[in-house]
Amino acid sequence: MATKSDVRAKKAFIVYLEKQGYTGARIISQPADIEAWKDGERYYFEIKMTKQTKSYFGAATTTEWNAAIENQGRYFFVIAVTNKDEKQFQFKIFTPEEFLIFSSIPPFKIFFNIKLKGLFDNAVIQETPLNFKDSDTEIVKKMEDGCPNKEKSKAKKSERRSTKLTPDNLKKLIDFYNRLIRDQQ
Numbered sequence: 001m002a003t004k005s006d007v008r009a010k011k012a013f014i015v016y017l018e019k020q021g022y023t024g025a026r027i028i029s030q031p032a033d034i035e036a037w038k039d040g041e042r043y044y045f046e047i048k049m050t051k052q053t054k055s056y057f058g059a060a061t062t063t064e065w066n067a068a069i070e071n072q073g074r075y076f077f078v079i080a081v082t083n084k085d086e087k088q089f090q091f092k093i094f095t096p097e098e099f100l101i102f103s104s105i106p107p108f109k110i111f112f113n114i115k116l117k118g119l120f121d122n123a124v125i126q127e128t129p130l131n132f133k134d135s136d137t138e139i140v141k142k143m144e145d146g147c148p149n150k151e152k153s154k155a156k157k158s159e160r161r162s163t164k165l166t167p168d169n170l171k172k173l174i175d176f177y178n179r180l181i182r183d184q185q
Helices: 007-019 062-070 096-102 139-143 149-160 167-184
Strands: 023-027 032-039 039-048 073-080 089-094
Touching: 007 023, 007 032, 007 089, 023 073, 023 149, 032 149, 032 167, 039 062, 062 073, 062 167, 073 149, 096 167
Parallel strands: 039 073
Antiparallel strands: 023 032, 032 039, 073 089
């Protein structure tokens, strides 16, 4: 039976680590998925599991990257590829420097969380006209009139652009993120 969890991948990787001479390997939650010991040193492994066969799109958090920077030489990203029933796993271990090659920063998002209960108690309800078609552009045109062409094209370009990661700009991003979190407290 297939699961949405990556626990099986973590357990299989622990078996792999033990065969490689690591001891005390166990699943943890921070700063990575697994910690293990070798020659008196503690190592960390962040598991990224997929059932994809051609390409894998995923994410690593800034918390994970920060831990990778703080534990240089002892923190690794692991891609775990499995089959449909999760009975076999293939592992590829990456140093943070190697993993950076495949990483980019998408356009920055600012999340919001709005409680809807009661928010629309006195709201005006406007129904869509029955003859409205998605291809109608008049309403969209009116909405765009307030936005000069330069700003529209800038917005479209910035949405598509992502930033290739380097160790230096990754550290700057993490520092910036940590300052934002501190300033909120």
